[in-house]
Amino acid sequence: MNLKIATEIGKCLSNQIRFQILEWLKEPEKHFPPHETLKHFNDGVCVTYIKEKTELSQSTISTYLTNMEKCGLLISTRHGKWSYLKRNEETIKQFTDFLT
Amino acid sequence: MNLKIATEIGKCLSNQIRFQILEWLKEPEKHFPPHETLKHFNDGVCVTYIKEKTELSQSTISTYLTNMEKCGLLISTRHGKWSYLKRNEETIKQFTDFLT
């Protein structure tokens, strides 16, 4: 972790919805339905469900999640036409270690 | 800690200089001279020294530090005409706990 990346993470955390997504993803089964095809949360939650829950436009949510992945907060996995997202606990730990 | 405050903290951490100040304040004696009058760092570092090190204008640094104090990242103490700032480790811990 370095100052530049930490600041990029800070930018992601400067918006209530983005922060909220990160909180929801702590316990996906509590906040999202299991995907119709994939009946588990091994790779996190389908983008579509996050989009629906936040009520943001598709392009906005896509930008949010892409940026959160770029700075290492999230891990993205494709299954067919769907993208799944989960927290990257390793980066989150590096970030909190850097801060404290 | 709640989402609103956490996001305010995120805003403070979204700027490299503000984040850097927080890093410097981990070890004041390594990054700042001891104050001429107060020969210790018990209450942190004098605003003037932070201003000089960052090379920002007085009004900008004042705004930065005020906001960082408002969201609980810093603790401000006045000694006469000087203000001293130190990290608020309690809030920082609450923030990292909230995130993880």
Added chain:
DNA sequence: CAAACATATCTATAATTCTCGATATATAAA
């Protein structure tokens, strides 16, 4: 009290970020 110094606040412009619709790309299903 007046002058000097440190910090805070106000105001305005510059810079950045937000947000979405439009459009492109990727994959699946028909």
Added chain:
DNA sequence: TTTATATATCGAGAATTATAGATATGTTTG
């Protein structure tokens, strides 16, 4: 291969944040 669905990227106007000069406030010192 055509159509439908999911996600990504582009471009632009709206909203927010950055930044500093001017000015105000608070405190010390002479």
